[in-house]
Each structure stands twice: as structure tokens, then as C-alpha cells.
Amino acid sequence: MVHIGNDWDELLKDEFTKEYYLNLREFLKKEYSNYTVYPDMYDIFNALKYTSLKDTRVVILGQDPYHGPNQAHGLCFSVKKGVEPPPSLKNIYKEIENDLNIKQASHGELTSWAKDGVLMLNTVFTVRQACPNSHKGKGWELFTDKIIEIINQQADPCVFLLWGANAKAKSNLITNKKHLVLSTVHPSPLSAYNGFFGCKHFSKANEFLIKNNRKPIDWQIY
Numbered sequence: 001m002v003h004i005g006n007d008w009d010e011l012l013k014d015e016f017t018k019e020y021y022l023n024l025r026e027f028l029k030k031e032y033s034n035y036t037v038y039p040d041m042y043d044i045f046n047a048l049k050y051t052s053l054k055d056t057r058v059v060i061l062g063q064d065p066y067h068g069p070n071q072a073h074g075l076c077f078s079v080k081k082g083v084e085p086p087p088s089l090k091n092i093y094k095e096i097e098n099d100l101n102i103k104q105a106s107h108g109e110l111t112s113w114a115k116d117g118v119l120m121l122n123t124v125f126t127v128r129q130a131c132p133n134s135h136k137g138k139g140w141e142l143f144t145d146k147i148i149e150i151i152n153q154q155a156d157p158c159v160f161l162l163w164g165a166n167a168k169a170k171s172n173l174i175t176n177k178k179h180l181v182l183s184t185v186h187p188s189p190l191s192a193y194n195g196f197f198g199c200k201h202f203s204k205a206n207e208f209l210i211k212n213n214r215k216p217i218d219w220q221i222y
Contacts, residue, residue, distance in 0.1 A: 001016065002016055002045060004045055004048045004049050005049055006048075006049070006052035006053075007052050007053045007054055008048045008052065008053060011053060011150055012048075012143075012146065012147070012150075015143060015146050020139045020142050021139060021142075021143065023138075023139060024138055024139030024140065024143075027135075027138050027139070028041075028126060031126070031128060031135070035128050035129065036128070036129035037126055037127065037128055037129065037135075038065050038066065038067060038068075038071065038072040038126070038127055038128075038129060039065055039072040039073050039074050039126070040073070043072070043073045043074040044074060044125050044126060045074065045125070046073060046074025046075055046114075047074055047075050047076070047114065047119060047120045047121050047122070048119075048147075049074075050075070050111065050114035050115055050120075051114050051115070051117060051118065051119045051120070053150065053151065053154070055117045056117055056118075056119045056151060056158060057117040057118070057156075057158055057159065057209055057214055057215065057217065058117060058118045058119070058158065058159045058160075058161065058205050058209075058217055059118075059119045059121060059148070059151060059158060059159070059160045059161065060076055060077070060118060060119070060120055060121065060161045060163070061076070061121050061122075061123060061148075061160065061161065061162050061163070061166075061167035061170060062076025062077055062120070062121065062122040062123070062163070062167070063076075063122060063123055063124065063133075063164060063166045063167070063186075064122055064123065064124035064125075064126075064127045064132065064133055064135065064136065065122055065124075065125070065126065065127045066079065066086060066127075067127045067128070067129055067130055067131060067132050067134075068129075068130070069129070070083050071083055071086065072127070073109075074125075075110055075111065075114055075120035076120045076121055076122045077089050077092060077110060077120065077187075078108060078109055078110035078111070078114075078120060079108040079109065080108075080109055081107045081108075081109045082107070083107075083108060084108070085105075085107070085108030086108070087188060087189045088186065088187045088188045088189075088192075089108050089187075090104075091187040091188070091189065091192045091196060091197070092187050093105060093221075094197065095187070095196060095197055095198075095199065095200075095201075095202070096202055096219055098197070098198070099200045099201075099202045099203050100202055100203055100219055102219055102220050102221075105221035107221070109221075110221065112218070112220075112221055112222040113217065113219070113221070116217055116218050117215070117217060118217055119147075119151075121144065121147065122144075123140065123141055123144045123166050123167065123170065124136055124138075124140040124141065124144070125140050125143070125144075126140070144170070145170070145173055148160075148170055148173045148174065149173055151179075152173060152174050152175060152176045152179065153176065154176075155178070156178075156214065157178045157179055157180065157208070157209075157212040157214065158179050158180075159179070159180045159181075159182065159204075159205040159208055159209065160174055160179060160180070160181045160182070161182050161183075161201050161205065162181065162182070162183035162184075163183070163184055163185065163186050163187055163196065164185060164186030164187075164188075164191070165186075167183070167186075168183050171183060178212075180204075180205070180208045182199070182201045182204055182205065184196050184199045184201070202217075202219050205217060206219075
């Protein structure tokens with residue numbers, strides 16, 4: 001049984017007994033037994049472990065985890081300290097520097113954001129080594145939809161940052177007018193110049209939170 005350690009346990013307990021999740025669980029058992037899968041099985045739910053629902057003020061939605069060695073650790077776009085930040089993350093840092101004049105971090109671990117109320121969510125939580133999207137369509141999308149639906153129902157206003165086509169596809173789940181949805185292209189080098197650079201999502205998110213009497217995010221990376 002999955003144990004998250006905060007309010008998500010109660011909120012998601014029914015999901016863990018549904019047929020799609022039980023099928024996903026069996027699929028993952030085989031994958032982790034027969035292949036190298038990222039992140040480590042103990043890191044799969046880190047996004048939820050670090051950021052409870054009551055603390056969530058911003059949601060960043062990624063695609064699936066990094067598929068290279070030692071990169072993914074359960075938070076979208078984040079890599080552990082000591083690992084070279086991937087190109088998409090470097091572009092995120094560039095935009096933060098341009099938007100908020102925050103100097104680019106020397107490492108790629110975004111745990112400080114997660115602890116400050118940014119839910120760092122991938123639409124798919126696991127991936128086979130060197131095979132992007134290999135766990136797509138196995139059930140994770142239904143699980144992610146449920147998480148977004150739960151946040152959507154909250155009275156406290158949140159900001160959703162949807163970067164790229166996979167993330168934007170979830171926008172129809174965000175129907176509560178109290179929330180702010182900011183969407184643009186993915187920060188990867190292939191698309192960042194088509195709208196990610198200059199989007200100012202970080203300052204816009206904080207302006208919205210302050211306007212709604214919620215604490216702004218400290219976008220500095222520690």
C-alpha cells in the first residue's frame with residue numbers, strides 16, 4: 001500500500017483500490033523487475049510527499065520523468081544535486097533570471113520549491129531507461145487527472161503552470177474560476193523560443209497569489 005504521509009493519503013485512498021491502478025501496479029512490478037526504470041521506486045510519489053494539498057499554491061505540470069541515469073527523483077524538471085541540469089531546466093532558470101532577476105542556480109534540485117508549496121507533478125510518474133513515454137497510457141494519466149480534479153475543487157486559489165502539449169491537454173480539468181491557468185510551450189530547446197522565454201509565469205504566479213491573500217512562492221533555488 002502506498003503511504004504518502006500527508007493529506008493526500010486520505011484524498012487518494014480510493015484511487016489505490018481502483019482497477020486501473022491495480023493494473024498499473026502489476027505493470028510496474030514487471031517493469032522494475034525486468035528493466036531499469038526511473039525514478040527509484042521509493043521516489044515515485046515524492047511530488048505528493050513534499051507538497052501536501054493544503055500547502056499547494058502552484059502546480060507545475062511536466063510530461064514523464066527524465067530517462068537518463070541518476071536524473072529523475074519524483075519531481076518534474078528536477079534532478080538531484082551533483083547531476084548536470086538538463087536543457088529544459090536550464091531554460092527555466094534563464095526565464096526566472098529574466099523575470100525575477102534571480103541568479104541561476106548551480107544545481108538542478110527543485111526540492112526547495114516543492115517544500116514551499118509548488119506541486120512538481122509529471123503527468124506520468126515513471127519511465128523505462130532511455131525510452132521516453134514508455135509508461136504512457138498505462139494508467140498514470142488517470143491518477144494525475146484525479147490529483148488535478150482534487151486541486152480544482154479547492155476553495156483556495158492556486159496557479160497552474162502548463163508547459164507543453166501534454167500539460168495543456170489537462171486544462172479542461174481546471175474549471176474552477178478561482179484558479180489561474182498559465183500555459184505556454186515546453187521549455188525544451190526545441191520550443192523555448194516560441195513563447196516560453198518571456199512568458200513571465202513566475203512573477204505572474206506570485207502577483208496572483210498576493211492578490212488573493214496567499215503567500216508568494218520563493219523562486220530562489222536552495
